Amino acid sequence: MTEKCLELKNIRKGFSNEEEVLKGISLAIEKGEFITLLGSSGCGKTTTLRIIAGLEMPDAGQVFLDGKDVTALNPEDRDVNTVFQNYALFPHMNVADNIGYGLRLKKVPRTEIRRRVKEMLELVQLPGYEKRKPSELSGGQKQRVAIARALINNPRVLLLDEPLGALDLQLRRAMQVELKRLQKKLGITFIYITHDQEEAINMSDRIAVMNHGTFEQIGTPDEIYNHPRTSYVATFVGNANILKGVAGATENGKVAVNISGGHIQADSHNETIRPGEKVTLAVRSENIRIDEECSCGLSAVVTEKTFAGGLLRVVLKLTDGTELVASRYGIDARVQQGQTVSVCFAPEDAVLVDRDAVREGGEA
Amino acid sequence: MKGTKAKKKTTSVWMILPLYFFTLVFVAGPLIYMVALSFAQPGSGTSVEWNLTLENYRKILDPVYLQTFRESFQLALTSTVIICLVGYPFGYFMAKMSDTWKKRAMLLLMLPFWINSLIRLYGWIIILQNKGVLNYILKGLGIIDKPLKILYSYPAIVVGMVYVLLPFMILSVYSSAEKLDWSLVEAARDLGAGKIKAFWTVSFKLTLPGLLSGVILTFIPSMGLFFIADILGGNKIVLVGSLIQEQMTRGNNWPFAAALAVVLMILTSLMIGLYRKITNVKELEGIG
Numbered sequence: 326m327t328e329k330c331l332e333l334k335n336i337r338k339g340f341s342n343e344e345e346v347l348k349g350i351s352l353a354i355e356k357g358e359f360i361t362l363l364g365s366s367g368c369g370k371t372t373t374l375r376i377i378a379g380l381e382m383p384d385a386g387q388v389f390l391d392g393k394d395v396t397a398l399n400p401e402d403r404d405v406n407t408v409f410q411n412y413a414l415f416p417h418m419n420v421a422d423n424i425g426y427g428l429r430l431k432k433v434p435r436t437e438i439r440r441r442v443k444e445m446l447e448l449v450q451l452p453g454y455e456k457r458k459p460s461e462l463s464g465g466q467k468q469r470v471a472i473a474r475a476l477i478n479n480p481r482v483l484l485l486d487e488p489l490g491a492l493d494l495q496l497r498r499a500m501q502v503e504l505k506r507l508q509k510k511l512g513i514t515f516i517y518i519t520h521d522q523e524e525a526i527n528m529s530d531r532i533a534v535m536n537h538g539t540f541e542q543i544g545t546p547d548e549i550y551n552h553p554r555t556s557y558v559a560t561f562v563g564n565a566n567i568l569k570g571v572a573g574a575t576e577n578g579k580v581a582v583n584i585s586g587g588h589i590q591a592d593s594h595n596e597t598i599r600p601g602e603k604v605t606l607a608v609r610s611e612n613i614r615i616d617e618e619c620s621c622g623l624s625a626v627v628t629e630k631t632f633a634g635g636l637l638r639v640v641l642k643l644t645d646g647t648e649l650v651a652s653r654y655g656i657d658a659r660v661q662q663g664q665t666v667s668v669c670f671a672p673e674d675a676v677l678v679d680r681d682a683v684r685e686g687g688e689a
Numbered sequence: 690m691k692g693t694k695a696k697k698k699t700t701s702v703w704m705i706l707p708l709y710f711f712t713l714v715f716v717a718g719p720l721i722y723m724v725a726l727s728f729a730q731p732g733s734g735t736s737v738e739w740n741l742t743l744e745n746y747r748k749i750l751d752p753v754y755l756q757t758f759r760e761s762f763q764l765a766l767t768s769t770v771i772i773c774l775v776g777y778p779f780g781y782f783m784a785k786m787s788d789t790w791k792k793r794a795m796l797l798l799m800l801p802f803w804i805n806s807l808i809r810l811y812g813w814i815i816i817l818q819n820k821g822v823l824n825y826i827l828k829g830l831g832i833i834d835k836p837l838k839i840l841y842s843y844p845a846i847v848v849g850m851v852y853v854l855l856p857f858m859i860l861s862v863y864s865s866a867e868k869l870d871w872s873l874v875e876a877a878r879d880l881g882a883g884k885i886k887a888f889w890t891v892s893f894k895l896t897l898p899g900l901l902s903g904v905i906l907t908f909i910p911s912m913g914l915f916f917i918a919d920i921l922g923g924n925k926i927v928l929v930g931s932l933i934q935e936q937m938t939r940g941n942n943w944p945f946a947a948a949l950a951v952v953l954m955i956l957t958s959l960m961i962g963l964y965r966k967i968t969n970v971k972e973l974e975g976i977g
Contacts, residue, residue, distance in 0.1 A: 380875050400878040401887075413876035417894050426890075427880040478880065 329392065330356040330514045331377065331482050336386035338372055346372045348538040349386065354482075354516065359508050361517045361525040364535035365561070370518045371410075373535075374484050377516065378407045390481055406475035407484040411491075412467045414459040420446070420470050421455035427478040445473040448507065465496045472507070482514045489524070501527055522562045526550060534558045556678045559607030566613065566649045567678075568606040572598045579672050582606065585645035587623040591675035598677075605679045612674035613651035615639060615666050622667040625649065627660050641668055727948035735941055745948035754932070754949075758956070761929040764843070765911040768850035772858045772907050775851070777900055780862025781892070784869065798856050806853055810920045813852065817845055817921070841923030849917040854910060858903035865899025866892075904964065909957050929953050 331354040339345040346369045354360050362370040375381040377388060379400035387396045395403050406427070414423050422429075424445055425438040433441075446452050449469040459467060468488060475483055488504075489497045505528050508515045519525055525532050526546040533543040534557070542554045553559035556567045573581035573588070580593040582604055591606055598604065628648075629640035639660060641649045649668065660666055727745055732738045748754065783794045801809060816822045817840040824836040839845050869892060877887035915930030924931075929949060936946035 378879055380879070399883070400875070401881045401883050405879075407876070407879045409872055409876055411870075411872060413870070413872045415873060415876070415891060426877070426882075430881045430886065474880065 328356050329353050329389070330358070331516070332389040332392075333373070333377070334387045334389070336373070336376060336383045336388070338369075338376060338381065338383050344538075346538050347376075347383070350535075350538070350540055351386075352533060352540065352543065354514060357512045357514055359505070359515045359517065359528060359530045361519060361529040361532045362535055363519060363522060363525040363532050363562070365520055368535040369538040370535050371486055374407070374486055374516065374518055377482070378405055378484055379403050380407075404481040405484060406478050406480040406482075407486065408468075408471050408475050408488045410486045410488070412459075412471040414467055414470055414474070416459050418459075419455065420451070420457045420459070420462070423459065423470055424474045424477055426474060441477055442473075445477045448476070449473045450503075464491055465500065468492065468500065472504075476507070476511065476513070480513065482516060485515060485517045487518050487520070489519075497524070504528065526562070532562075534561065536561075551676075553607055553676060553678055554681065556605055556607060559609075559676065559678050563607070563609045564650075565607040565609045565676075568608060568647060568649075568675075570604055570606065572602045572604045573600055580604070580677075582675075585623055585643040585647060589623065589669065589675065590672040591677060592673050594677065596677060596680060604677060606675045607678045608649075608670050608675050610638075610650045610652040612670050613641075613649060614669050615641070615651055615660055622669055625666055625668045627662050627664050627666060630660065630662055641666070643668075723947045724951055726944050727951045729944045729947075731942045731944050735943060737943055745945045746952075748945060749948060749952055757927055757929055757932050758952075760926065761912055762956075764846060764850070764926075764928065765908055768847055768854065768911045769904055769908045771847065771851050772855055773900065773904065776855050776858030776903060777862050777896075779855075780859040780899070780903075781866045781896060783859070783863050784866035798859060801856070807916060807920070810849055810853070810917060813845075813849060813921060814840060817848070840921065841925055843922075843926060845921040846918050846926060849921040850911050850914065853914065853917060854907040857906040858900075861903035861906055862896060862899040865896045869895050901964070905961055908960070912953060912957055 331352075333350060333352045335349045335351055336347050337345060337349050338347040350369075350373065352360075362373060364370050372381060376383050379395070379398055379402075383396065387394055389395065390404060415426065418426070421439070421442045424442045428438045428441065442455065443452075446454055449472055451466060451469050451473075454462075454466070454470075459470070462470065472485075472488070485504075489500050492500060501524060504515075504517075517525075517528065526549075529546055531543060531545055532549045534541045534549060536557050542549060542558045544552075549558060549562050553563060553565070556565075559565035560567060568582075568584050570582040570584035570589075573583060575581075575593050575598055578593055578595070579590045580596075580598050582589055582591055584606075591604075623643055625641040625643050627639055628642050629638075631638045635654055637653050639651045641651060643649065651668070726737065728741050728743070730738045730740045730742055730744065749758075783791060786794060814821075818824075819836045819838065819840070821840070823839070824833070827833045828836065839848075873891050873895070874887050877891045878884070882890060912928075913930040913933075915928060915934045918924075918926055918928045918931050922928075927935075933946045933949045933953070936942045936949065940946070
């Protein structure tokens with residue numbers, strides 16, 4: 326068993342007169358792991374980070390760092406460092422003084438500080454930038470300095486609050502690769518916050534999808550993307566379509582589902598599904614086929630057809646009013662707006678979601 | 690095209706010309722007149738005889754007048770230090786207050802400006818005099834037996850200076866603390882600085898310009914404010930400001946008053962220059 330580096334137990338946090346921001350979240354992170362908290366703004370991911378850093382006190386629950394309860398400790402007494410969203414570089418100090426700040430507080434000798442600052446600047450690929458002021462740096466350079474300033478202290482855990490949020494797309498991609506490289510090289514545990522699912526999937530060992538102050542699902546990028554457990558995860562991470570229907574008989578690991586007057590089949594994944602039970606299916610848009618050889622067939626009307634960078638997006642409306650989005654590469658001129666088509670997908674592409682709610686609350 | 694552009698340029702010059710004119714006539718003019726006057730001789734009454742002389746400046750070197758400068762400087766320094774010690778925390782914590790409390794604090798701060806400062810200083814007489822409010826309270830609490838003779842003394846002038854000039858310091862510090870990015874303080878804490886260390890290395894360094902301009906805003910007037918010394922000091926302590934005023938009114942010696950004013954101006958300018966230099970050097974050093 327690998328050792329737990331950081332553990333959150335039942336963390337609760339609310340601000341005055343508002344709904345609780347965190348509703349009792351728990352999370353165990355292993356040493357050297359790159360874990361991403363993924364969620365839209367207001368889901369509580371930044372609050373979680375601030376509680377780990379000690380900048381915010383939880384109303385209830387505990388934070389363990391290397392098995393030690395640090396819940397009541399001040400931020401300066403925790404072996405955790407943060408890369409802030411706005412970089413938070415000290416404007417009155419040059420790059421070297423910014424990076425060496427933590428070491429100066431620890432009374433490390435000046436010559437050693439100078440050496441380690443130099444090393445750090447080489448690591449983040451900014452050699453020779455010691456004397457620059459933060460105001461003379463570009464966004465990407467500031468970001469690197471902020472990372473170096475945190476990493477030089479050799480923290481147990483590095484917290485990164487949407488560190489690439491302010492950078493343009495190209496720089497973002499380059500920094501993603503670089504951050505991942507740094508993390509592998511140093512073996513430091515990274516807790517990364519983002520609202521960008523692509524970024525999360527690219528970089529993380531594990532992703533924790535947050536929604537309304539709870540974790541919807543915690544798992545590897547593959548699990549999150551291919552086996553979403555809830556409809557929120559399926560739509561937020563995979564841009565999936567959500568279909569609601571009624572279950573029929575289960576045969577050979579496949580359950581028949583009645584949706585919008587049509588019948589389709591979905592993998593049951595060893596779930597026991599009683600006939601007549603309401604089920605929710607998530608199907609990603611690239612897996613939806615239109616008017617081809619189908620094992621199923623749901624009647625739908627094409628309401629919209631758009632091209633976006635080589636990708637054809639077709640919006641369909643089922644007879645019960647549910648909207649579906651199908652997407653594929655290349656131009657498909659066969660379907661026309663207003664046309665009635667048959668929609669289908671393979672059973673293995675239909676993922677049963679929101680089963681926990683069914684199990685807990687009976688037939689919802 | 691070229692013609693219209695050139696024409697536009699000349700019109701804009703004409704537009705700002707009144708501004709230059711105003712500055713020249715009402716700012717530079719009196720200053721030049723004052724410097725010129727300081728080299729003239731006093732005539733009978735308020736008249737001036739334009740014989741070039743250094744007599745006025747030589748007169749300042751008289752120990753009596755040097756003493757006046759020294760006392761004024763001392764008083765200004767004392768008042769400014771007290772103003773810093775009271776005003777900095779006030780302005781700093783005001784910036785940290787919630788918006789409603791900020792508004793209330795600001796109102797409290799601005800309220801005295803609605804009343805003439807002379808009248809407010811007379812209020813201090815009521816508080817500080819022998820049978821005044823302060824002595825009444827101190828006696829009532831059993832802290833003193835005999836009333837303290839604060840009024841018409843050095844401490845009374847300091848109290849008055851601090852009272853009149855404090856708002857300028859508070860507002861100056863407040864405006865720079867208000868702009869302070871508090872996430873920088875969080876970053877400092879995160880990197881291992883305790884509350885006090887984070888304050889000195891980050892918050893204080895970044896609000897220093899506010900404190901600096903506050904010092905300038907309070908130190909310079911406190912060298913010249915004559916009415917405070919007159920009202921609360923009861924003419925017992927003569928400051929440069931009151932000396933200049935006296936020479937212009939009762940003394941009928943405008944050239945000497947002008948020379949005193951020129952010396953005061955040069956001294957304060959030198960002090961500001963020196964102060965700027967010291968604080969700039971400190972800023973470059975960073976922390977540690």
